[in-house]
Amino acid sequence: MALLRQKMLPFQEQIIADLLEDPNGGVVVLSSGLPVHTLVASLLLLHHPSQGSILILSASESQKSSICRSLLLLLQNPSPNPSPSPSPSPSTSHNPIIPTDIPSDVLCHRRADLYTTGASYFITPRILIADLLRSRVPPSIAGLLILNAHRLTDNSTEAFIARVLRSLSRTSYVRAFTDRPHAMVSGFAKAERIMKCLYVRRLHLWPRFHVLVSNDLEQTPPEVVDIRVPMTPAMMEIQKALLETMDACLKELKRSNKVDVDDLTVENGLFKSFDEVVRRQLDPIWHTLGKKTKQLVSDLRTLRKLLDYLVRYDAVTYLKYLDTLRVSEGVRSVWIFAESSYKIFEIAKKRVYQMTRADGVRISTDRNISISKRRKVKRDCSKKEKESDNLWSLSNEAVSAKVAENVGVALEEVLETAPKWKVLRELLEEIEAERRKESSPKDGKNHVGGDSNDIVLVVCKDESSCLQLEDSIIKSSHQVLRQEWEKYLLGKAELHGLCKHIGKRSQDPKGYGVLDGTITSGYSENADPRFISKLENVAIFAAASEIRHTVQEGVVIEDNSQPHTRRHSSRKGSGGVRFQKAATKAQDSRNNHRKSAKKEQSEKINSEATVPKVKSNAVHKSGVHKADLITSCIDNIDRGFLQRHIHDFNTSEFINAKPIPPVQFYAIEKDEHVLDIWKPSVIIVFHPDMTFVREIEVYKAENPSGKLKVYFIFYEYSTEVQKFEASIRRENRAFESLIRQKSLLMIPLDQDGRCIEPRSICEPSSVVPQNSVTRKAGGRKTIEKEMQIIVDMREFMSSLPNILHQKGLKIIPVVLEVGDYVLSPFICVERKSINDLYQSFASGRLYHQVETMSRYYKMSVLLIEFSQDKSFSFQSPNDLGDDVSPTSIISKLSLLVLHFPRLRLVWSRSLHATAEIFVSLKANQDEPDENKAIRVGVPSEDGIVEADVRAENFNTSAIEFLRSLPGVTDSNYRALMDGCRCLAELVFLPLERLAELMGGQKPAKMLREFLDANYPSMLQ
């Protein structure tokens, strides 16, 4: 323990102490972000090989490496300056305490040896259960550590393992961990059920608001700066429209009366788990739902994504995503036709470009005019929009425009940059400036605390925003957007190239003249929206082709340059191919663009000077009113978080050359616990995330001496903030519910204080068919020979073996060549869940499986197994269609049945129903022979396949070969076999004879040609 104290916080030690108290084990639920891996690591450290082996189940790859890393950290002698290198040094990597993987390809007896070494191992449930069932695991095993306990269910393999282990050894423990409290309260009494299936009776709850946790974490809190960035008006409007649409969808869903209304709130709708809630309620009746309701559910998912992407994607990418949505969902979707969603598309477009009329007037003067004209069209435009228009043009780094005069409309680039990008850049500059100021007077001391280095860690949600941010810092954000814009245009052009309709038009300049004329008169009054969109397409196409020009010719195009109509038409012919080339050349042109962009930039700097003023005011106003979001909802203790305002930028020296500190980007999605590795002194949280905030807190508490400053960049009044706050509330609610559940836990115990198997008492299980039970007095059952079933190893991915075992059947795991389950010497079962059924029909695998199965077994069974919580049917009658369609599942099943008249079909409602069916089919049958079953389908050395009923009489290999030849069909291969003795003889049969045997010239010719075709030489 003395060793541990160097690295572990008191509350962590308490968790370990509590857990060790009960030799049975327990379930630990932590607030998300609290370090599960250090807990596991310290448990491993306390373990002594003499106690037996420890097996760690269900750890993800990132968890495995985190555990190993923190174990190494704990093992290291507490030095003031631990090496920052993440990779373990070679000397420590062989430490017996460090757990290693047990891969599946290690031979069985070798695995049995490993279990006795007393070391610790990561193992997959599938391997462990097979070894347990085959008695390869010694009873001396110390215990199991199960991670991600929230994923467990009564039927999962981990539960199966716990049950078998318990019957094997009374002394080994099961310790389970999870840091997803909200997942532990989904469904009825989930925590209690998980505990029962693991046979543990202790539930340890460690919420962030636990007094020990908060004491530890809030002793030396990091310095927190909360920056609220206002969203652009366009973003605000999109967000508003999205929320409105979402609300409308929810109301619509409520009207269907199929879902519990309490769950249907917009706040819940922000989370992924919302889908789960809805699906869980709807799944049993899914096939009875109308198309509209189903669509609503998927629309809500789309809308949530759109909300999320709004604050994460740049304007161009966002528009691109919307475009693809319109293409992929346009026809079906309900929300796309809602009024507010029209607004979403419009505004999203306006963030990127605008359409203006050119009329051959210079764009510099035309812009204002065209905007005002547009206003006339849209009478309903309020003053607000005028304002927003102004703001847009202000907040944009550059507004440039492209005119394609011949087209009659101009495409005006707006390219709104994300406000956060700029704030980040400014922040970095400021940090660097401050550092320099600090370090220059007292040069002797290194400016930041002892063991941390200069790195500024910028934390994003996903990898792609990391890359984009990095770009936007190195180059200018406008350039990044420009590149996206070019890609967007090129992509559009490609689409247009495919679309002949527009292509033709662009080829015919005269048509444009006419079009142009009609527009001039019709534009201002009630312009047909289709007209406008057509024009828009034309303009986009023009702009895109312009880029293509630059790409092809490598010419820098001035912003106002106009492409000739001629070029248009000359290009048309070769379209696709050239375009490909163009794309590869894009790099060159980008460089050129960069040059021009830079020029632009320097011009813009002056005009930009006004922007920061606006912005910094906003920042001031919003200030840091809620810096301690982390604790705010837990209690009102407003401790320690320093509040700070961001600098005034009135000095406005916006030159890109300004130095910035070394920056490291990290995507939260990777889940790598990087803080210990990078040891940053400054963290900028670009996308706020509760789990990561906790990680920061723990990191700070573990390194109380180091200085740490954390910046949060939030969009003000955004769903981003709402979601962050809601996630904390949600977790607290989950814990409150868990605490309540804990007080009411009902875990049955036996005399030794151990948990009792929940099933064994209540359910004698209907092993024997009814009438045989009643025949015996009082329904008493004499214990017969234990029934056994041979199960293919691959089937342990499913829960069926677990349930069969619960039923009292003996499970023998082996690798089967043919079938999934062998019930008796004659009965073999191929099991298909509904998804599998569709897939293996599509791939043709099912046909092959059935074919081999019916070759080796007297009774081959195809088991079609439905899922308990989904509806028991393929489709609703409405989806059946009018005709016999070859793609329908009914047709495929019928065809299968017609071709394998001896195949037996079994339809099962659920896993449990399957178990009963198996038991019922096994009644009065002999037990299957394991050794025979594994040899089935595996040819023995002399070429005769054992147990093949036909192999004695036929050369099966030759027949299979024959049937795979072109022209040979199910109906003519027998005749061919009669016509010649062996395959070698077939070669000498003349065409006429082949035609005679095969019933036609065509197949005979096909076969003959195939046999005689020259093998293509490899030199050609």
Add this chain to the structure above:
Amino acid sequence: SVSSSSQNRNAILVSNRQKGNPLLKHIRNVKWAFADIVCDYLVGQSSCALYISLRYHLLHPDYLYYRIKELQKNFKLHIILCHIDVEDAVKPLLEITRTSIFHDCTLLCGWSFEECGRYLETLKAYENKPADSIREQTNTDYLSRLTHALTTVRHVNKTDVVTLGSTFGSLSGIMGASMEDLARCPGIGERKVKRLHDTFHEPFRRAS
């Protein structure tokens, strides 16, 4: 009567017992006619079907058994078309499954009259259809066809196909090759040589 019998060949024959079954309304894509037959539906030369709904089975648990007995195994394919029309289907379906499995019948389940009707239509329409649409699709170019054919022989892999092809020039060449010739190919070991040679030269039907 010749014309009527040829007509009947293209139609599903329906037993008079099935009169009034709402299912008949949904047989639209294939012709059907009442006839005096033992099974409920005659959907092909050698395939017949019995119809049972779970509700009926719950009332008359022995009905299905006697109907199957009547059929006397005169057909290649005996189908039991089970209409699942009760909420709690697990127990009755288990009984029907047992009965059909141990009396060599194939069980098909439908959840509506439309679906049951569709099964009958499809079985009739696909009476002589090859199984291509549910079999593994092989590419039609020469090399992949050749690979497909040769790899049906166990242990022969794609590299071996290239070796064999380039050595012997054509499939006939490969099939006619002697054991020594085969053994001379790089990568073709003793085991593969024997297997290939056996496949090509052992008779299709072994002398009994």
